[in-house]
Amino acid sequence: MMEAPLIAFKGQQAYRIIPSRYPTICIYEDVANADELEAVWAIEALTNDRLREEAGDLARVAKEDWLVGLHGGSYVMAAFTHLNPEGARFTTGDFGGYYCAPLLDTAVKETVYHQERIFGYTKEPAQKVQMRVLHTEFCANLADISGEDFLSTPLYHATDYSHSQAFAKMQKGKAMDGIHYRSVRHSGHHCHVLYRPCLVTRIHQAQHLEYHWNGNAIANVLEIKLYGE
Numbered sequence: 001m002m003e004a005p006l007i008a009f010k011g012q013q014a015y016r017i018i019p020s021r022y023p024t025i026c027i028y029e030d031v032a033n034a035d036e037l038e039a040v041w042a043i044e045a046l047t048n049d050r051l052r053e054e055a056g057d058l059a060r061v062a063k064e065d066w067l068v069g070l071h072g073g074s075y076v077m078a079a080f081t082h083l084n085p086e087g088a089r090f091t092t093g094d095f096g097g098y099y100c101a102p103l104l105d106t107a108v109k110e111t112v113y114h115q116e117r118i119f120g121y122t123k124e125p126a127q128k129v130q131m132r133v134l135h136t137e138f139c140a141n142l143a144d145i146s147g148e149d150f151l152s153t154p155l156y157h158a159t160d161y162s163h164s165q166a167f168a169k170m171q172k173g174k175a176m177d178g179i180h181y182r183s184v185r186h187s188g189h190h191c192h193v194l195y196r197p198c199l200v201t202r203i204h205q206a207q208h209l210e211y212h213w214n215g216n217a218i219a220n221v222l223e224i225k226l227y228g229e
Contacts (some may be wrong), residue, residue: 002227004143004171007180011201012138014100014192015107018075020130020208030034049057057081072204075134076197086220088114089161089192090168090179097193098200099170101183102138107133109186112211114119116131130224137202138194140177146190156184171195 030058058066061080067073072124080096101107111131118124136209145155145167154163178194194200 002149004145004179005147006141008141009180009192010139012102012140012192013072014102014136014137014138015104016098016100017107017111017131017209018134020129020132021092023140050073055082061197064121065196065198066202070200070203072134072202073197073200075205076136076200078205080197087161087165089164089184090171090181092165093167095172097178097195098136099191099193100138101186101189101191103186103189104133106183106189106191108209108221110183110191112221113185115211115213116218119218121217124213124215126215127213129196129213131210131211133206135204135206135210136200138192138199139197140185140192140194140196140199142178142180142194143171143176143178143193146180146182150181156182158184168193 034120034129058081060083061077067076070076076098079098083093083096084091085093087093088097091099101110113131154160155167157163160222168179172195177196177199178192180192181187181188183191198203208224210222210224212222
């Protein structure tokens with residue numbers, strides 16, 4: 001595999017979309033620094049099953065990479081402490097990542113695809129799912145595989161993630177900040193995956209969306225607004 005060049009991002013804005021059922025995990029935002037979080041965790045996690053379930057496995061993230069004391073930072077940490085056992089394109093069952101995209105439209109198309117896969121696999125009946133949009137700013141040096149030399153490689157296979165996960169393990173092994181890549185679900189556009197929560201400098205909840213699953217596909221995506229806004 002060829003070496004990926006680095007691309008620097010400073011104050012980069014991006015969007016991430018997650019199901020609204022996931023609440024803020026306040027412990028990450030109620031403490032001022034990593035040492036305080038470690039102390040609280042050591043005490044509470046011994047007896048608090050709810051904390052362990054909500055906050056996930058803190059040991060999966062290196063202490064120096066924790067994001068604490070930042071309003072909204074819980075959403076970032078959750079991407080690293082609650083893992084999909086099968087992983088995703090550039091993450092595995094052993095490590096997580098904060099996936100996001102420069103354009104909201106790209107984030108929508110990516111999440112629609114993956115939500116359809118989940119619903120189709122479990123044969124879910126027709127339903128509506130509320131999603132929350134997270135607007136993020138980050139600073140990072142990312143491995144750039146968006147160039148033409150990479151686009152024809154197995155890194156971009158539509159459904160087989162074996163090569164991309166192997167590449168991701170290599171980047172993690174080299175302590176890379178993450179990967180900048182071309183979206184597979186939104187042609188001509190880009191995505192990022194960050195491997196360190198502390199790279200995020202600002203995050204806030206933006207709009208809410210509603211995905212309408214008709215039993216076969218997500219047929220509509222609507223924006224939810226409070227009446228009078």
